Structure formats: C-alpha cells, structure tokens
Amino acid sequence: MDTEEKQLIKQILDGDTRAFKIFIETYRRLVAHIVFRMVANSADREDVCQDVFVKAYQNLHGFQFQSKISTWLARIACNTCLNYLEKRRLPLFDDRALEEMNFVSHNDDPYTEAADSDINRLLRHYIDALPVLFRAIVTLYHLDGMKYEEISQILEIPAGTVKSYLFRARRMLREKLVELEQEVLC
Template sequence: MSTNQDQRLIKLILDGNVDAFAQLVEKYKHMVYTIAFRMVKRHEDAEEVSQDVFLNVHKNLRKFKKQSKFSSWLYRIAYNRALDHLKSNRNSIMVAMDSYEKSNEPLDDEIIRGFELEDRKMVVKDALRQLSPQDNALMVFFYFEELSLKEISKITEIKENAIKVRLYRSRQRLAEILSKKMTTETIKCYGKR
C-alpha cells in the first residue's frame, strides 16, 4: 500500500470503520513486532509491546499529522514503547536462543550447508542482541528495513549525523563480537554482501 492508501485507511478508521483498522494492523504488524523484538529480546514482551503500540495508534490516530509518512509515525511509537518497556522491566529481560532438533537420518551436503547458514544467522542475531537496544534498533531500521537516515531521525529523534556515528560504532562493535565467535573466513563471507 502506498502513502495515499494509508491516508484512505486512516480516514475510514476515523470515520469508525473497524475493518480499515484491521487492514492497517495487518500491513504493519510484522514491522512493529520486529522493532519490538529486536529491542526487548523476548517474544512475549515483543507481543505485549506490539499490542500496546496498536492500542496507542488507535487511541491517538486523530493526533497524527499528515506531514510525515504514517509508517514513520508508527515506527516512532513502536521504538518509544519498546524503550519504555525496557526501562520498566530492566531486571526481567532475558535472552532466549532458538534451538534445533537433531535428526537420526543421514544428512546430505545441501542440508548441512543449510544448517551452517542457519548457524551463522543465529550467531549474527546473537551478536546483534549484544548491542544496546537503541543501537540494535538503528541497525534494524537502516540495514533490514532500509529506512533513510532522515526517516530514522524522525523515528528516534536522533540527529542524522549522530545516527551515522552510532551506526559506524555499532558495525565496529558487531565486527568485534563476531570476530570472537566466527572464523575469519566466515566473517569475510558476510563482508562481501
């Protein structure tokens, strides 16, 4: 959906159309959850944050100024709600790692390569989790969601130059973390992308 379609849905929602709100939630629920999970690091907490975000959006939709993109406004709410959740739950944050079941069947080369790729992804995800929640969110916004520095600045209320510096430092920190966990060959493999 385009910005115009978002605006159309917003108008319908403000006119009381429940289905339009469901469409808006469906469109953005994955991104809101991703932001929340990257920051709070637990699925249950990310679901709670996501629900809070959409409740907040529904309650405050009339306050949305149509000068910026709806997605930027929504991401800002998600970012701030995740930060609030972290502040209120500092002592209860735990990192959960996904586990893989081993099969008794013999594995062929392609399956082994698939496991190796998944293992690398897990190592990178774990390394991202070791960054601060704010730096993790910046990395997600810039590299995974491919938002511009200007859009990230609107969401986080951090100046563009400061974002550049934080991204640079986060990449350095990530490389440092990965260098302890991966072989040089594997790191070079990721560096070529």
C-alpha cells in the same frame, strides 16, 4: 503520503473496523521488527506489539500527515519499547559497552549453542546483545530499509548520530565475528 493511506486513516477515524484491520496487517511486520529486536523477553513481545497498535489507534486523530505513517508508527513502537524497558529498569544504553565490547548474550554460551549452526545464527546472538538504541537503528536501517533522516525522526536523535551508531554497531559485530573466527582457528 499517498491518498490511499490518507483514505485508510480517514476510514479508521470514522470507526471502520475493517480499515483498522488492514492498517494492522500492513504494519504488523514493521512493528514486530522493532519490538522483537528491542524487547529481549519473548513472553512480553506480543503484548508490547499490541500496545503499539492500541496507542496508534488512540492517537490517530492527532496524526498531522506531516510524515509517513510508517515513520509515525515506528516512533510509537520505539517509544513503547523504551517505556517498557524503563519500567523494568533495563539499561537503555550503556556507553561503556562500546569500549568494553560487553556483549551479554541471552544464552550462557552462545558459541557452544550455535557451534553446529551457521555464522548467521551466531551473529544474531550478538545483534540481540547490542545496546538497545543500536538494535533499533540496525533494524530500521536493514530490515525496514529506512534512511538516516527517517530513523532520526523516529528516535529523535540527529541523523549524524544515527549514521555513527549504525557504523559502530556493525563494527562491533564484525570485531566479534573476527574474534570468533580466531578462536575457531586456535
């Protein structure tokens, strides 16, 4: 961790509101990536993001500087999302989905919805339909550029599992894409 980050944390702990504002501005994108990909309900996303920063503020005194602040904050974000999903009794991870490719998009017919749009938009429907852990992993890896070890620390699963889930998630998406391409050809 660089000294600038340490200094920022020290200032926040000393009660400097401007320092906390800088902290929020620096990490809001990271938190938004995780929360927006893990929480499907758009009405609740911003509230969950707020909860993440409030929890970070409350627990900052316990931060031991043993990991990067982004790793620590991402762990809080993931845990907050998992708690949110658990409270609403939404499935966290359904292993059958891997075998059955049980994609349930938020739209009734994503293909019709996105027929006029590009393939990228269509794929995003299917990213949203991945099991929540897969979504978290692909987000941390692709959007936040984290390594397997960092993701492993955040989600508290072995690095090998992170890699395996990442590859499986991308394979699922690719298979779905191929299926759609075949449908278009037929």
